[in-house]
Amino acid sequence: MMIKYPNILITGTPGVGKSTMAAQVAENCNLQHISVSDLAKENNLFDGYDDALQCHILDEDKVLDELEDPISEGGKVVDYHGSSFFPERFFDAVFVLRCNNTVLHDRLAARGYTPEKILENIECEILHVLRDEALENYKPEIVMEVENDTVDQLEAGVNLITEWVKAWVRQHDESMEQ
Numbered sequence: 001m002m003i004k005y006p007n008i009l010i011t012g013t014p015g016v017g018k019s020t021m022a023a024q025v026a027e028n029c030n031l032q033h034i035s036v037s038d039l040a041k042e043n044n045l046f047d048g049y050d051d052a053l054q055c056h057i058l059d060e061d062k063v064l065d066e067l068e069d070p071i072s073e074g075g076k077v078v079d080y081h082g083s084s085f086f087p088e089r090f091f092d093a094v095f096v097l098r099c100n101n102t103v104l105h106d107r108l109a110a111r112g113y114t115p116e117k118i119l120e121n122i123e124c125e126i127l128h129v130l131r132d133e134a135l136e137n138y139k140p141e142i143v144m145e146v147e148n149d150t151v152d153q154l155e156a157g158v159n160l161i162t163e164w165v166k167a168w169v170r171q172h173d174e175s176m177e178q
C-alpha cells in the first residue's frame with residue numbers, strides 16, 4: 001500500500017526562521033524541503049527587479065508550474081514569505097512562524113539588510129500581514145501560528161509540526177484500510 005504524506009507550507013515574515021524550521025521538519029519527517037526563494041533562484045523564475053523593495057519579483061506562474069508535480073506527489077515542506085498565490089488545494093496545513101520585534105531586528109541586521117528594509121519587515125510582523133494572508137486564503141482550522149524567538153521554541157515548533165505530520169499520516173492510513 002502506498003503511504004500518503006501531507007504537503008505543508010511554512011510561512012511568515014522574512015527572518016522568522018522559516019527555512020531553518022522547514023529544513024529540520026523535513027529531516028525529522030523524511031519529507032522534502034522546498035524553499036520557494038531557492039527554487040526561483042536556481043531556475044530563474046523571476047520577472048524583473050523591484051527597486052523599492054530591493055528584491056527580485058517572483059514569476060508566480062512559473063513557480064506554480066514548477067511546484068505542480070512535486071506537490072502532487074505529496075510529502076513537501078514548502079517555505080515562503082507569502083501564501084496567497086498558491087492554490088488552496090496545495091497544502092494540508094499552513095504554519096505561520098512569528099517572531100518578537102527585537103529578535104527579528106537582530107536577525108535581519110545580521111543578514112545585512114538596510115534599516116529601511118528591516119523596518120518594513122518589522123512592520124509586516126507587527127501588523128500580522130502574513131498571518132492574515134494565510135487566514136484569508138486557507139481554512140482557519142488548518143492555519144497554525146508558531147512563536148519562534150528562541151532555540152527552545154525552534155525545537156518545540158519542529159516537534160509540534162512533526163507530531164502533526166505523524167497524526168496526518170496515521171489518519172490517512174486508517175481511512176485507506178476502511
Ligand SMILES: Nc1ncnc2c1ncn2[C@@H]1O[C@H](COP(=O)(O)OP(=O)(O)O)[C@@H](O)[C@H]1O
Nearest residue numbers: 014015016017018019020107148149150151154
Ligand atoms: N528559533 C531560533 N532561535 C535562534 N535563531 C534562529 C531561530 N530560528 C531561526 N534562527 C536564525 O535566524 C536567522 C533567520 O532564519 P531563517 O530560517 O533564514 O529565516 P527565514 O527563512 O524565515 O527568512 C538565521 O540566522 C537562523 O539561524
